Amino acid sequence: MTSVGEHHLGLLAEQAYERLGDYESLFFEGRWLTSTEIHERSTRTAGGLRAHGVRPGDRVIVMTMNTPEVFIAYRAIWRAGAVVTPVIFLQSEPELRHILTDSGATAAIISPELATLFRAAAAGLDIATFVIGENYADLEAGEPAGIEPRADDDMAALLYTGGTTGRAKGVMLSHRGLWESGHGLQQAARTSDTTRSLLPLPLSHAYGLIVVISGLHSDRRLVSVLQRWFDPAGWLRLVAEHRLETSPLVPTMLQMLLAQPYGDHDLSSLRSFGSGGATLPPAIRAAAEKAFGVTVLQGYGCTESSAVISAETLTDHRPGSVGKPLPHAEVAIVDLSGTELPTGADGEICVRGPNVMLGYWNDPDLTARTVRDGWLHTGDVGHLDADGFLYVVDRIKDLIIRGGFNVYPRDVEDALLEHPAVQIAACVGRPDTEHGEEVVAVVQLVPGQRVDGAELIEFARNRLAKYKYPREVRVLDAVPLTSVGKINRRAVRDLLAPGDRDDS
Template structure:
């Protein structure tokens, strides 16, 4: 049997509790939970998982809206030596069934409102299912029963054993399982926490889905903190509720994705006192400069960007209050070595754009059941992210765009982000997405869709003219379509595949 590794995530949680002791650490929907309650409940839930046959290395799906039981479940699963397999609740039945069958999950912990979805996806599968709340459907086990036993110790696991299996969004095909180790997540969380130490903020609002890599790494970073952190959790992001919670609890920071910032900017602050707010941490997608500038002006805060992907244990670089530069996503964190490489795999000098490649303990163990895709993505220990960017002379990382989203019009490279940033400078535009459309003359044509600010009106033709005056002739979109809502992924990123599909049906 392997020993409890120094980077075991259950040990990290245990050490955090021993370091800080018992205090009110988490607020959710009208109730405070103490650090002791979370610790004890997770230790008891680990016993429950073992008694229901969950063994070290088994995958346990967590399909929940944000709730304290997500924190408890993650720690319990790691304590039992099993593998956290988080699933964002905005899934279709076929998508969820693929994850259940592909992962070989033996158990699942679900929210009651997702019981019907789960039942349809898991039909015919042998998965022990635990459900939170008071109304437990027939055949399922209540989370209360899961916590009924005596606290369990930590099941030994090695540092490089599998800790989490996260499925990518699948916007370009079937979702792939990304294998992340205890050490990888431990190191990535520590790197993010070290970057955050320049801020004095200890009270934060968590609107991110905890089932996403970004939300997961924020919680792990918190376990590394040398300070007592207080978190207020939203079940799901709600701009009006966000404002109320910040004002009520005098919160100082909040990790968000760019579309959340856009929605907050569209939400009138009213009489809410937001003077306690100091920083936003922005990740999950590239932050348009216009949105960053507006957020800093409206909320009187500093917006700190970070960058990473699921395959890198969620984070590669991040800004801090002592080291931040407009337009950058910060410097690579302590656990990540970054190189910019050309198409031939050669390292490029500062200032030149190429593919962002990263090496270090945070790099995934591989794709679950897919050695061929693993070998294409991780070569000689280097993760090829598929993102285009550059490092400046001082080591700050700048992300330009996704390699697969690059538009080649008449032999010229067009980065969608360049077009989107200009569209977002128009006061009527709230969200913008740019894609390439097949074109007989130019190979690809630059087209875009936008979602307008509430109460605003502008024509697509006027927006074409607006960009034509601000972009090179080969870059500006020849067509801009105004939509009621620009398609987003389940975590708030622009879903460019859905945009392409939508525009193809309008031809």
Template sequence: MTSPGEHNLAVLAEKAFERLGDYESLFFEGKWLTSGEIHERSTRVAAGLRAHGVQPGDRVVVMTMNTPEVFISYRAIWRAGAVVTPVIFLQSGPELRHILTDSGATAAIISPELVPLFSAAAEGLGITTFVVGDSYAALEAGEPAAIEPRADDDLAALLYTGGTTGRAKGVMLSHRGLWESGRGIELVSRSTTATRSLLPLPLSHAYGLIVVIGGLHSERRLVSVLQRWFDPVGWLKLVAEYRLETSPVVPTMLQLLLAQPYSDYDLSSLQYFGSGGATLPLAIRAAAEKAFGVTILEGYGCTESSAVISAETITDHRPGSVGKPLPHAEVAIVDGEICVRGPGVMLGYWNDPELTAQTVRDGWLHTGDVGRLDEDGFLYVVDRLKDLIIRGGFNVFPRDVEDVLLEHPAVQIAACVGKPDAEHGEEVVAVVQLVPGQQVSGPELVEFAKARMAKYKYPREVTVLDAVPLTSVGKINRKAVRDLVKIR
């Protein structure tokens, strides 16, 4: 039986600094920050938040680009006993208003360029707002604050799902859940010798958040170079200049990097990529491993599982799988669906006990993903249950179609969805984005897929787009794709 607060994330951050000491740990846009500077500033920001009325359990929105203040603010919010509520800055006004209202946030930390959007969305809500580079400095003016005690099952973060299948839902994650998932990520990195990483992920997403927490578990001095927002050319330049060894990515980032003149850069320092957020097509994995001379370690999880369930390691990996369940996660396949049990499972959906009861049953989180476990315990993700296309009574998984289309050398990104059809119920259709400089027509891609797939599976329509719609974290936005194919 653990003692209350043993997994407090503020304690984790404090111990990390005590263990590793002061060193240059974070590089951002021409400036190095030391671990000591980040730690000390976070203790002062915690005191500033308390002085401005933030109480334990209060939700504090963090809505910024990727900047060092994200690292500082997360630590400070946990130190003050409050709840990190990350918001990706690519929100519409109504979406942001919903999150602010639903969460009941009392304070917010935002980037200066987001002030107009935030102010309009927060009108009348009484949220105390601190702007990075301006009023944020006032938070750091006082003396350092001590850590506010929190129990293991206290709320540490409230993350809102992307809302591509409906209105965004608040996912409640505990201190222990995030602590355990972060340790799982650190165990993966421990299987490598890499210590210098490039962070292009939005830190306001579950994947980015757990990468940050994973670093707090490390026994090694880790160095991170932070990108304000993912830019493939900038990514290549940073890897070459700072001899970076690893980078957490999502599949679309790899696809965009492969489209660049990457051979013009010295990328010989790279050792491995961690890939998550969406299933990685085998063709893209093989191409990226060959192009960049790396091993790709794929992982799997969802916001409701504190971001991570399984992952490959350097010593234990199998292409096509998403690795083995990490120590904190017990996985079972129930009627084809991936279910998980353990401390990482969310406390529930904020203000929605009915949906919580539907999603977590007898302690098991039903992920909504179709998968299987092989005889050696490796987990494979087939597709999303909600994305399943049923054509004339036959099940078609979009990933199968996308993988085939991605085999065509002209296709950079592919997205497959079901389109309502009077005869078959649903028809299989797809949209693609081409590699710059390449040409192929939609009908040609239909014939390409037809020659490689069962008759009921291949897409009857393929539309070439300038850009396949993506979410703010680089995943295919299937809702937007469905809207596109319905109106064409």
């Protein structure tokens, strides 16, 4: 019989409660929840899941806004031996239908705002559905359940990724992989004495999930204030009201905060920001550190690496880097043939360790192409310096080849972001008969600022090599973003497709 592995995430949650005891740990929309309430509700929910037929290894969809029920559901699902299958709430019906059928989920926990969409997508499927505020109470009425045995290499989470570049694929992550990544991230955070954080990230994304798991490793009583979704004005009010010290963010969130009248709020309690999910432009990092009086610490990873590969710390950081690889992650930089490159040379970032995914769900061929000889090929370009700091240059698939020269979109975006009127910039390649690809971009301006595309082209031309600067810059009301705040490059490419030019 399988025993409870030492890296079982249900066990990790129980150990955290036993270690830290009862205290006010989570604030959400006017109400505090204690650690005891969260623990007891999760043990009952685990019993409820079992009573409704959920068995070890079953996939359970969690499709909610950021609410306390997410914290409870994750703990309960792991406790029941099932597999957390988070779904971002900004899904179309066909996208959601694909996830439901592909995962073979047997149960789902849903926010009431999403119930109509979910039921339409799940039509004809045998999925026990529990809607918060409706029949979800049936789960929490269950008898408290013990921890269902699972091995360390059993699947703990199935995360769907890649929806902006094609049909979403399921990434299988193990208990140990997520445990190790969470532990590594918590150890990096140990250099700070911050204990009061604001969580605006979608907890259904890999970044948000690993932040939750990281907190379970802490030996300090961490207090979290949860936003239902990111609202920059509300974020500022919550920091001032609760004297919060830190917040994990993605770069576009930082950009939106910088566009707010942040000087109207007392933000003196802030000490640091964590930045992940996408590469942080240097200009935005510098502006955030100056505006909020914080140290911005970057981390790096991908869903397939259990979210975290490297992270900066307050005692070990370097401008432009994403920190050093954490102890659980071995990093190599390789060329197209798979040969390891010397220090300082750009190549594909590969990682090996217990955090590497178990594979892609129902896709052994893609798994074999992505994980070779134990090494996960991330598809990202970067290098290591002589002191072991990792630098991420760009995504391989986003590379623009103009007239035989390589152009990394990030270089162009960083140049455009130096303009005081530009809040967000996105650069892509557009098919071109003369050069193969042409460099084009869109920008979103700081509220109240005005500048046209021609001026921005000239601005970039003075900062970039001749082959790099964008030949078209379009000013938009809003640059397309994904549901987790990353630039949606597919949508940008569609906007700037040949025959759809706008030289404004």
